[in-house]
Amino acid sequence: MDMQALRAEQLARAKDVIRHDDFDCLPPRLIAGADVGFEQQGEVTRAALVILEYPSLKLIEHKVARIATTMPYIPGFLSFREYPALLTAWQMLEHQPDLLFVDGHGISHTRRLGVASHFGLLVDVPTIGVAKSRLCGKFEPLDDQPGARQPLMDKGEQLGWVWRSKNRCNPLFVATGHRISNDTALQWVENCMAGYRLPEPTRWADAVASGRPAFLRWQQQG
């Protein structure tokens, strides 16, 4: 693969990312969560999309797509590996979400185009990037109490927020994906918490993508 071409594509697409609030429906009635996993030693890419109702945060739809993996994991180029499967799952959805949570960075990316921004642009829906570890940028140490936050800075600009969602847990990296500001993104992540480290849309997408106990229980009942 031509890394220089992919790098150029990232720089070009990053210019189209909208970093301010641009909602069609506020407050959002349906919120989606997206996550990607792998099977068969990485040969198969598995994308999960879930739809939650707001403010109940109840799961009302879930879809899983499996396609052949086309690219290896290379830091900084994650979106090219994951978006094909995500798009496939997206086309299976019966509901259209007003807001989307993607597991991974948004503009908090070396070239400002993490998977949340790339996928958000493709589906053109307000999108938030929620990552579990740092890719780039610097931040001051966080206080211990939940709710503590620090701006994630890189080259003089704020790329997002480092936010402690839960006591004794590592912080989350929340940032603009597309059509939402960093501040509003963090606000909606806060609105979607239910006592766990991850916000509900991300947590459910992860549970569905990985066949976790919580999802299996839900599937038996419903």
Place this chain on the structure above:
DNA sequence: GCGACAG
């Protein structure tokens, strides 16, 4: 040159 490096 060296270290860092989402999922």
Place this chain on the structure above:
DNA sequence: ATCTTGTCGC
């Protein structure tokens, strides 16, 4: 990401 059980601490 994935391979995988118990275990320590609140």
